[in-house]
Amino acid sequence: MRPATLGSRTRRHVLRWTALAYLLAILVGPLAMVFWRTFENGYDAAWSALTTPETVQAFKLTLLITAIAVPLNTVFGVVCALAIVRRDFPGKGLLNAFVDLPLALSPVVVGLSLFLLYGREGWFGGWLEEHDIQVLFALPAMVLATVFVSLPFVCREVVPTLREIGDEQEQAARTLGASGWQTLRRITLPAIRWAIVYGVVLTTARCLGEYGAVAVVSGRIQGQTETATLRVEERYDSFDVQGAYAISLVLALLAVLVLIAMTVFQRKEETA
């Protein structure tokens, strides 16, 4: 018995340290480097890199796009999940596939397709130009791109929870004379709220970090259509690696905040 436990302990340690070493090499090590590089030339250098008007504007734009895309996707995600779980209709499989598509599709492809749709030679380009509406290289296209890439998260979080809670309570409410809207507000939404919040957190993270799709449609006008992630690239291109790292660090800190939110809400969802 004894050698067996010893063997199993060794094995456990080997597995544990292999896993941790892998995480250190792939994940933790590189992240620690960013911290170090950002403050290599002192705190002031990092701070002044962050407070240039263009960088501040880039962060504002990122937040603005997120503030538009997240509510849109939240409403869509909840309605879509309700339709998928609670209703029956032909073409449900197709709808499912379309909702999942952004998870698997390259963001560049998304950007390109918007370019083809709203560019001057695109499908709607002529009409938009006649009416002097700027979509491409302006906020609307950037929002569309971001909405696309962050589309599935709320829906995908809500669907399993809806399945799990079943519809007995909803039916009971309806027999008691509640309208569909009342049932939704009083029964369904409270039951899925943590799933929604968790989905919102995931959506927010994706919106804050989007690069590929936005890069194609932004036109990169400094201080106007440049998001924080594009600004990272711009700084790197301008030989200002320090500035690039500083902006990256702020984005990474936002990511950590999101992560903390995720852990908290995940636990709530599990206990709910």
Added chain:
Amino acid sequence: MPRRVLAVALTVIVGAALAVATTASAHTSDTRLSLVGYAVPREALGAVIKAWQQTPDGRDVSFTQSYGASGDQARAVAAGLQADVVQLSTGLDIELLVKAGLVDAKWNRQSAKGIATNSIVVFAVRDGNPKKIKNWSDLVKPGVGIVTPNPLSSGAAKWNVMAAYGAQRRLGKTDRQAIAWVERMFRNVVSLDTSGRNATNAFVAGRGDVFITYENEARLAKLQYVIPRQTLLIEAPIAVIKTSENRDTANRFIRFTKSAQAQRIFAQFGFRPLLPSVYQEFVKQYPRRPGIFKIDDKYLGGWNAVDRKWFDPDKGVWVGIAKRTGVGT
């Protein structure tokens, strides 16, 4: 709880809409010029704009700036990217906008032939020039890794290709021999980025032994460089978008870029001054070379001829070279 969530969501949406509305209305308060430029003069143009805003003409003018690969920027403007002034790396990219009906066909009959900055094609090398690269012939030696951007998206790369070909012609090679030589050179290429600036970053980050680039880019990136005996004068044009509402302001800015004051600023950022008087002040930094030729040299024949012969996407010389050497198409 759901009501509160709804309320928060609504507040956010309304707030966002308001923010959009305010940024949109901010445009009309004073003149705002949209400058769309190629990647390389980003820093210099930023300084020139600041200087112009100190003058009476430019006092109330604010700028938006967008920089990227020259061809890409030209196509973005053609596809609807808002612009009042464009500075691109080659006349070809301006011609693209002429075809799109956005730039006047007579742009190159403006002062200084529509050119804002001058530079030359140089070889940036590793510190101490360990591979002893001095001239074009050193680039085709085995074991020399060349960094250059991709001629199909980058203006810088087109200048590089034409400098290589023109130099060979001027050294006595026939058209055929010179093309074969350029092909041989491209067999040594180890990095082919989309823009001149990306290529610089690749070289700075450690790729290759020699980087064919603009003199001003080499100076800006603080790279050691050598000037080959035969090399091409890089003239980067600037033009006004004729459908712009701010055409007059844009033209005033363009005139300023060609003034002695602006040319001195450009010179500080590594460009060769256009004006002989200013050039004289900087002649130590920018040594004269007898072998500097222009794109309208008799062997090259100007951008339109070069474009037809070299960069036609179907049967251009470059496409053939790219296919045979296996570098980008």
Added chain:
Amino acid sequence: MSSIETLGRARPVRIPRETATALSLGFVVAFLSVVVALPMAALIWESTKEGSAGFWEVVTSPQSLAALKLSFGVSLVIAVINGITGTLIAWVLVRDEFRGKRVVNAIIDLPFALPTIVAGLVLLALYGPSSPIGVDVAFSRTAIVLALLFVTLPFVVRTVQPVLHELDREMEQAARSLGASEATIFRRIVLPNILPGILSGVALAFARAVGEIGSLVIISGSLPYKTEVASVYILSRVESGDRAGAAAIAVVLLVSSFLVILGIGVVRRLTTRHDVAQARA
């Protein structure tokens, strides 16, 4: 929070259930059309503008083929590595106990939350030319593999972990008392149970790796035939003005994404049926 006794207060405005279904479906379909379907249609339209011959010519040009091969090849490698390391990490997180496990568990999700362009920069800081540990793999295929391992790290871990958590350990103990080796137990008991989880995680990681762009623009060097992956190639096609060509390659990626999604659907359906069968037995 809210409960049924407050129901009476609200005014009973009634929308028939069929109308509600139609309304919500209408909204979902309209939203999906504007955001997803319309752009995809424009993409397919552009790629077939020059006929199917033109489409094939672009897709089978040597450089496109090289980029597509590299993308799919590297993604397969990534999928395999993730299948192993992801399972390992999930195993350690579920079956092992050590101090700081909760922190480790939390940081697994970091690649989901971190902007990919930052991921690229981050990896360049540690494994680039100014690497403090003297490992410089920037602008090589190794760099691509590293970047993709970073962004795909959570997929397999997060699909295997819950399954492993719920796995009944009695069977394993029974097998152990019957003298089965640990390797046998893993192969015969654990693996069959977590395999569907591994597969769907691996499929997601694969799809993500094929489409990844942000972390690769800085670190890959995008040298045609050597380190240029399909998504970067699309970007460079766009930048050199060849929209039809870019669209053609994009359609290839689109089709592969759909296949992956369908594949995951199949795995999911097979496993639920498997569960049902088990429950009945």
